[in-house]
Amino acid sequence: MQLKKYTDYGLRILMYLGAKDGAEAHERLTTIKDICETFSLSSNHVNKVVHHLGRLQLIETRRGKNGGFFLAKAPNEIRLDYVIRQLEGDEPWIECHNPYCVALPACELKGIVARGKELFYDYLREFTLADLLKKRGQLQQIFSTAS
Amino acid sequence: MQLKKYTDYGLRILMYLGAKDGAEAHERLTTIKDICETFSLSSNHVNKVVHHLGRLQLIETRRGKNGGFFLAKAPNEIRLDYVIRQLEGDEPWIECHNPYCVALPACELKGIVARGKELFYDYLREFTLADLLKKRGQLQQIFSTAS
DNA sequence: TATAATATGCATTATTCATGTATCTTTGAT
DNA sequence: ATCAAAGATACATGAATAATGCATATTATA
Ligand code: SF4
Ligand code: SF4
Numbered sequence: 001m002q003l004k005k006y007t008d009y010g011l012r013i014l015m016y017l018g019a020k021d022g023a024e025a026h027e028r029l030t031t032i033k034d035i036c037e038t039f040s041l042s043s044n045h046v047n048k049v050v051h052h053l054g055r056l057q058l059i060e061t062r063r064g065k066n067g068g069f070f071l072a073k074a075p076n077e078i079r080l081d082y083v084i085r086q087l088e089g090d091e092p093w094i095e096c097h098n099p100y101c102v103a104l105p106a107c108e109l110k111g112i113v114a115r116g117k118e119l120f121y122d123y124l125r126e127f128t129l130a131d132l133l134k135k136r137g138q139l140q141q142i143f144s145t146a147s
Numbered sequence: 148m149q150l151k152k153y154t155d156y157g158l159r160i161l162m163y164l165g166a167k168d169g170a171e172a173h174e175r176l177t178t179i180k181d182i183c184e185t186f187s188l189s190s191n192h193v194n195k196v197v198h199h200l201g202r203l204q205l206i207e208t209r210r211g212k213n214g215g216f217f218l219a220k221a222p223n224e225i226r227l228d229y230v231i232r233q234l235e236g237d238e239p240w241i242e243c244h245n246p247y248c249v250a251l252p253a254c255e256l257k258g259i260v261a262r263g264k265e266l267f268y269d270y271l272r273e274f275t276l277a278d279l280l281k282k283r284g285q286l287q288q289i290f291s292t293a294s
Numbered sequence: 295t296a297t298a299a300t301a302t303g304c305a306t307t308a309t310t311c312a313t314g315t316a317t318c319t320t321t322g323a324t
Numbered sequence: 325a326t327c328a329a330a331g332a333t334a335c336a337t338g339a340a341t342a343a344t345g346c347a348t349a350t351t352a353t354a
Contacts, residue, residue, distance in 0.1 A: 001148070001149075001150060001151070001235050001236070001238070001240065002148075002238065002239075002240050002241070002242065003148060003240050003241050003260070004148070004310095004311070004312090005242075005311080005312070006311080006312080008241055008248075008256075011256055012248070012250060015250060015254075015256075031329090031330070031331090032330080032331075033330090038249065039248065039249060039250075040246070040249075042312075042313050042314075043313095043314095044312090044313060044314060044315085045312065045313060045314095047331075047332080047333095048332095048333095050331075051331075051332065051333085054331090054332095061330095061331060061332090062320095062321085062330080062331080063319070063320045063321060063329095063330060063331045063332075064319090064320045064321025064322060064328095064329070064330055064331080065320090065321055065322040065323065065327095065328065065329045065330060066321080066322060066323085066329075066330075067320085067321070067322090067329075067330040067331060068330075068331085069331085080256075080259065088148050089148070091148070091149065092149075093148065093149050093150050094149070094150050094155055095149065095152075099187070101155075101159070101186065102185065102186060102187075102289055102290075102293045103159060103162060103186075103286065103289060103290075105285065105289065106282040106285035106286045106289060107162075107279070108278055108279045108281055108282070109155075109158055109162075109227075109279055112227065112270075112271065112274055112278070113150070113271075115270065116267045116268075116270045116271055117267070119266050119267060119270050120263045120264070120266060120267045121263075123259075123262065123263045123266050124259065124260075124263055127259055131255055131259070132254075132255045132256055133255075134255055135253040135255070138252065138253035139250065139253045142249055142250060142252065142253060143249075146249045151341095151342070151343090152342080152343070153342080153343080178298090178299070178300090179299085179300075180299090189343075189344050189345075190345095191343090191344060191345060191346080192343065192344060192345095194300075194301080194302095195301095195302095197300080198300075198301065198302085201300090201301095208299095208300060208301090209299080209300080209351095209352080210298095210299060210300045210301075210350070210351045210352060211297095211298070211299055211300080211350090211351045211352025211353055212296095212297060212298045212299060212351090212352055212353040212354065213298075213299075213352080213353065213354085214298075214299040214300060214351080214352070214353090215299075215300085216300085
């Protein structure tokens with residue numbers, strides 16, 4: 001019972017992008033290499049997460065020389081429940097089929113767990129990327145010295 | 148992001164025990180074999196879960212011939228949050244060390260997820276095994292015909 | 295004393311996550 | 325035009341953990 005690193009990497013990437021400043025898009029362009037160096041991660045993995053974030057239209061990616069990516073929305077429009085649900089995958093927390101459980105027709109448990117899961121996400125729904133950037137200055141400093 | 152089958156097996160075992168009736172302890176004795184046949188599970192795995200439930204003092208186990216196990220508490224005294232926390236293991240849902248994440252000192256995320264996790268368990272805390280036995284009759288029927 | 299049950303430790307398999315390699319495509323700079 | 329730098333994509337490998345299997349010890353009862 002733990003979030004995938006994949007999901008956390010996605011959030012780190014968003015935090016990195018959100019912490020950056022610069023009015024012009026090209027000033028804000030970040031590359032996969034930047035992320036990897038900052039967080040000491042595998043470029044392949046980050047590659048996939050970045051691609052995923054792009055498909056979700058949370059970031060905009062630019063191929064080719066001088067390419068990179070940047071936030072496609074304002075931080076306060078990026079809700080954490082959405083990000084985590086999408087990156088993590090939104091399957092039920094208990095698998096009752098596969099193989100089929102005989103108790104299923106009379107089981108109260110699956111509903112309770114499912115409701116608990118929704119409460120978890122309801123809570124996350126109260127937060128956006130902007131909330132993760134409260135210590136923006138400190139983040140900037142960490143990211144600039146990390147590489 | 149899914150509960151382990153191990154955990155669900157534990158809850159199934161408790162449901163099975165709770166659905167049984169019979170005033171005397173020996174009438175209520177269930178064996179690992181019973182569980183395995185009812186749910187079509189591996190006896191080794193069930194073995195371990197039963198042992199675990201015994202250590203948690205949720206069931207009482209009896210070794211030797213005519214042995215088995217039975218609920219050590221009333222169903223309404225067995226809280227779901229406790230069972231799931233114990234069987235599942237109560238680790239954080241995000242691992243920030245191992246390897247160490249540079250953002251940690253300025254990270255708001257880990258706290259948010261940790262709080263969400265607690266809300267999940269807070270919700271489970273409202274339920275006990277008794278709530279899982281609402282359709283007790285139907286469960287009894289299922290369990291008696293399953294084997 | 296034989297037998298039926300749980301207890302326990304270790305080995306193996308399966309699944310999923312994480313990572314690596316290679317190649318393609320796009321884009322800007324030279 | 326050509327090259328190089330970036331993400332996109334597909335596939336392969338490795339690592340971690342969950343799930344299962346096997347063997348044996350221990351205990352209690354008939
Ligand atoms: S016991 Fe309930 S929750 Fe668990 S697998 Fe069966 S139906 Fe699903
Ligand atoms: S980003 Fe925050 S939550 Fe994720 S690993 Fe780093 S410190 Fe932990």
